[in-house]
Each structure stands twice: as structure tokens, then as C-alpha cells.
Amino acid sequence: MPDKILTDDWSAYDDRKIRDKRDSAKFSCKESWEVNYLVKIVRRHYPQHTKLQVLKAIESACNNLKTPRVRKEFVEMVMQKLC
Numbered sequence: 001m002p003d004k005i006l007t008d009d010w011s012a013y014d015d016r017k018i019r020d021k022r023d024s025a026k027f028s029c030k031e032s033w034e035v036n037y038l039v040k041i042v043r044r045h046y047p048q049h050t051k052l053q054v055l056k057a058i059e060s061a062c063n064n065l066k067t068p069r070v071r072k073e074f075v076e077m078v079m080q081k082l083c
Contacts (some may be wrong), residue, residue: 007081
């Protein structure tokens with residue numbers, strides 16, 4: 001299930017992280033644009049999940065994974081919480 005999300009086009013995300021001199025392989029829960037980016041990708045592939053459901057899954061994953069949060073692991077946890 002997370003494969004669709006992880007293989008989606010993350011180039012705009014990566015570019016912005018690099019421009020901000022941050023590691024694009026890490027997910028920051030404190031950055032609203034990163035959260036919104038993930039919500040957008042998840043809903044594109046799984047429109048049956050509401051924005052609120054995705055946000056709650058992200059919030060839960062933020063609370064359960066310590067920083068630094070590796071994007072791959074973080075997305076996997078978010079998708080697991082949505083199942």
C-alpha cells in the first residue's frame with residue numbers, strides 16, 4: 001500500500017527540502033507544507049480517505065516515530081494507520 005505513495009513524484013518536495021538545506025529523506029511533522037504534501041499524495045491514490053482521516057494518521061505517526069523521521073518509514077506507518 002505505501003508503494004504507490006513512495007513511488008509517486010516527490011520532486012517538488014525534494015526540491016524544496018534541498019532549497020531549505022534540509023535532508024529530503026527525512027519528514028518533518030512541524031512543517032505544515034510537508035504534512036499537506038503527504039495528504040495530497042495519499043488522497044490522490046486513496047480518495048476514499050478523507051483529509052481528516054489522513055491528517056489523524058499523520059499525527060499519530062508523528063507521535064509514534066522519533067525524529068529524525070525517515071520518509072519511507074514514516075509513510076509506511078501512516079499508511080498502516082489508514083488500513
